[in-house]
Amino acid sequence: DAGxxxxxTHLIKTRGQQVTLRCSPKxxxxxxxxxxxxxxQGPQFxxxxxxxxxxxxxxxPDRFSGHQFPNYSSELNVNALLLGDSALYLCASSQDxxxxxxxxxxxxxxxx
Amino acid sequence: xxxxxxxxxxxxxxxxxxxxxxxxxxxxxxxxLFWYVQYPGQHLQLLLKYFSGDPLVKGIKGFExxxxxxxxxxxxRKPSVQWSDTAEYFCAVNGPGNNRLAFGKGNxxxxxx
Numbered sequence: 123d124a125g126x127x128x129x130x131t132h133l134i135k136t137r138g139q140q141v142t143l144r145c146s147p148k149x150x151x152x153x154x155x156x157x158x159x160x161x162x163q164g165p166q167f168x169x170x171x172x173x174x175x176x177x178x179x180x181x182x183p184d185r186f187s188g189h190q191f192p193n194y195s196s197e198l199n200v201n202a203l204l205l206g207d208s209a210l211y212l213c214a215s216s217q218d219x220x221x222x223x224x225x226x227x228x229x230x231x232x233x234x
Numbered sequence: 235x236x237x238x239x240x241x242x243x244x245x246x247x248x249x250x251x252x253x254x255x256x257x258x259x260x261x262x263x264x265x266x267l268f269w270y271v272q273y274p275g276q277h278l279q280l281l282l283k284y285f286s287g288d289p290l291v292k293g294i295k296g297f298e299x300x301x302x303x304x305x306x307x308x309x310x311r312k313p314s315v316q317w318s319d320t321a322e323y324f325c326a327v328n329g330p331g332n333n334r335l336a337f338g339k340g341n342x343x344x345x346x347x
Contacts, residue, residue, distance in 0.1 A: 126277070155333070164238070164324050164337030165278075178333050212278065223335065225270075225278040 125149070126226035128213050134232045135203050143198040143229045147215030153177075154196040155223065156188060157212040165212055171196050200231075208233045236261045236327050240338035248346050249317055255310040255341045257299075257325030267308040268326040268335065269299055278324070284308065295319070317347045 125148035135141050147154050153172045157165035167180035171190035190196045194215075200207055210230050214223040239258045247253060259265065269281040282293025289301040299310045308325060322342050326335040 153333075157335075157337075162243075162339065164240075164326075164339050165335075166337070167334040170333050180334060214278075223280070227277045 126151075126213055126215050126224050128211075128226040128229050130229060131227065132230045132232075134234060136234055137203055137205060139203050139233075140199065140201045141203060141231060143200075143211050143213075143231070145196045145198070145213030145215075145226060147194050147196070147213075148224045151215035151217050151224065152194050153216045154190055154194065155214045155216070156196070156198045157214065158182070159210040159212055159228070161209070168198070203233045205233050207231065236265075236329060236332075236336040238325050238327055238336050238338035240325055240341055243339060243341060245341055245343045246346065247315060247343070250314050251345075253310075253312045253315045253319070253343065255323055255325075255343070257308045257310065257338060258306050259308065259325075259327045259336075260306065261327060261329055263329055265327050265329055267299075267301060269293065269297070269308075269310050270324045270326060270337075271321050272324070272340075273321045281310070281323070315343075315345050317345050319343060320345045 127146045129144045155170040156168040159165040169179040170177045174190045185201045187199045210228040212228045213226045216223050237260045267284040270278045271281045272278045282291050284291045284301045297312050322340045324340045325338040
C-alpha cells in the first residue's frame with residue numbers, strides 16, 4: 123500500500139488537449155510534490171504545494187499548473203499537450219520535509 | 235543547480251554477487267543524499283538517506299551507502315544480492331532549505347537466480 127494514491131493510472135490524450143491528474147497524500151501529510159519521469163530517465167521535479175500554494179517550481183513551462191485543496195489533495199493540470207509530455211507523473215507527499223517523501227504509483231500519460 | 239550522475243545504467247549479476255552502484259552529485263554546499271528503489275510494478279521507496287554524521291549509512295534489506303564528501307559521491311552497496319533485489323535504483327540529492335529532489339537517471343539491476 124503506497125499510502126499516496128493517484129488517479130487515473132493510465133491516460134491517453136491527443137496533442138493539444140488538456141489533462142488533469144489527481145493525487146491524495148498519505149494520511150498526516152500536508153505537502154504534495156509532483157515529478158515527471160520520462161522513459162529511461164529519473165524523476166524531474168515539477169512543483170510543490172503546501173498550504174494550498176505553490177511553494178517551489180522546477181523548470182517546466184506555464185502549461186503545467188497545479189492546485190492543492192484544503193484536504194491536502196492535489197491536482198496537476200497540463201494544457202496544450204505535446205508528444206513530449208508523455209511520461210509517468212509521480213506524486214509524492216511529505217510532512218513538510220523532503221526527507222520523508224512518500225511516492226504514489228504514478229499516472230502513465232501517453233500523448234498521441 | 236544540483237545534478238546527479240549514475241553510471242552503468244543496466245547491471246546484470248548473479249545471486250550472491252556483490253553490488254555497487256555509483257552516484258556522483260554536483261552541488262557546492264551541504265547536501266542531503268538519498269537512494270530510492272523501485273521494484274517492478276511498485277512505487278518508489280526510500281532505501282536509505284544521509285543528512286549528517288556517520289558517512290556510512292545502513293538502509294533496509296542489507297543495503298548501505300557511503301558518503302565521500304571529497305569525491306562528491308554516495309555509492310550504494312550490498313555484499314550479496316538476491317533475486318528479489320531486481321529493481322531500478324535512483325540516487326537523489328537536495329540542498330538545505332530546498333524542497334526539491336534532483337534524481338539521477340537510475341540503475342536497472344537484474345539479478346539472475
